[in-house]
Amino acid sequence: MNEQQTQFILAFLAYAAQRDLSPAKLCRLSDVDLETLTTGAPVEMSPKQFNDLWLNACHLSGDPLFGLHLGESLQLAALGVVGEIVKSSTTVGQAVEHAVALTPLITDLFGMTVWHDEHTFTLRILPNDGHRAASPFAFGQMVCFFLVFAVHELDGLVLARIRPQHVAMPFTPEMAPELERVLRCIPSHSESDYAITFDNHFWDLPILTANYALQKSLLQKVAMAVDTVTTGNLVVADTSKPAGDSWQRKVQQYLMKNAYLGIVSLEEMAANFNISPRSLQRRLKDEHISYQELADDVRKSLALHYLETGEYYIKEVSYILGYNEISAFTRAFKRWTGKTPAGYRRNE
Structure with missing residues (x-):
């Protein structure tokens, strides 16, 4: 595996830990050497091992849309390749074209193309049939990951919540509501098409390079706030400790890592962990804290x-x-500190 593929696997394992799955168990069940992965040494992974990682993650989490939720939770700054895209682009269109060209660095299951006219631009996934046949389950999960990550990449580039105009992909009826929530668009069922379409208005918008720096700053903040080890540009949960030792810790970490577009709602947070909002509230109540208190503390x-x-x-x-x-x-800042933001900054 190259560096970008290794970073992706580490991001996958970090998210699994956040979902209360043991990275060590996932790797053991999938015959993957976790120690080699985390030390940065060269590692090879067969199509079967990659497929088994996805199978075991979905099975252990009880979440058939694990790849979708990974894409929803993952920051741009967590994948080093995105930094290269930002540094080499000035507009959203350029960033999209560069991202499409760099897709083979992340996966060999498919390629991507971009097509645009005066009204829209469309990202389309082109399956590599030979590799897809060797990792069929991983292929479906990676398609979900890339589609939602495309939405979040555009969010990060312009610092706004962007809604696609159209999404086409295979899915079962029970998946439709969650696909609509995460992709912000009612999906269209297709057995052979994998595509997402956006308004062409975004194509020539200048990207906000400061937002990439902001996300890196957030990752640094998370690293200071929780017990972590760092591999490259990616913050990875310390696998020597139990995964997700409290719901309070997991919620705090998720809120901080994804706060560059504001604090997510209770409903969005619960969906990412594949539980109901009521269940999340109950688990936090058992730890003597509420979601609103955590959100307020993270804002502060x-x-x-x-x-x-x-x-x-x-x-x-x-x-x-x-x-x-x-x-x-x-008003909120004064309630937290007794000072206005300007007064706090002057006294620093």
Whole structure:
């Protein structure tokens, strides 16, 4: 495997740990050498091993859409290849074209093409039939991952929640509601087409390179806040400790890693962990805390972090944390610290 493929597997295992799965068990069941992976030494993985990783992750989590939820949760900054895309692009269109060209660095299960006209642009997955036959289950999961990651990549490039116009893919009826939630579009069933279409308005928009730096800053914040080890640009949960030792810790980590577009709702958080909102509330209540308290605590922690770096205007910090009005952010910050954001920064 090349460096990008190794980083992807590490991101996969980090997310599995966040979902309360043991990376060590996943690798053992799939005949994958976890120690070699985490030390950065060269490692080879057969199509069967890769397929078995996905099979075991879906089975142990009880989540048939594990790849979809991985794509939803994964930050742009977690994959080193995205940094190269950002550094070599000035517009969304350029970034999309570069991402398509770099797809073979991540997977050999399929390639991607991009086509656009005056109204739309479409990303289409082109299966590599030989490799797909060797890893059929992994293929379906990777398609889900790439489709939702494309949506989140565009989110990160322009700092907005983008809705596709059309999504085509194979799926079963029971999957439709969750696909619609994550992809923000009612999916169209197709046995052979794998594609996602966006409004061409986004094609020429300049990308916000500062947002990539923001995501890296968030990863650094997470690394300071929880017990982790770092491999390259990717923060990986410490596999020497029990995976997900508390729901409070898992929710806090997810909130911080994905806070560059605001704090996610309870419903979105629960869906990513494949449980109901009521179940998540109950598990947090058992740990004597509420989701709202955790969200508020993460907002406070990130607000202090952003202001202390001195790299962001107060208005930017307010927007990043999901406040529509700077006055609302100022009131919340004063409640947390007894000071206004400007007063806190002056005293630093």
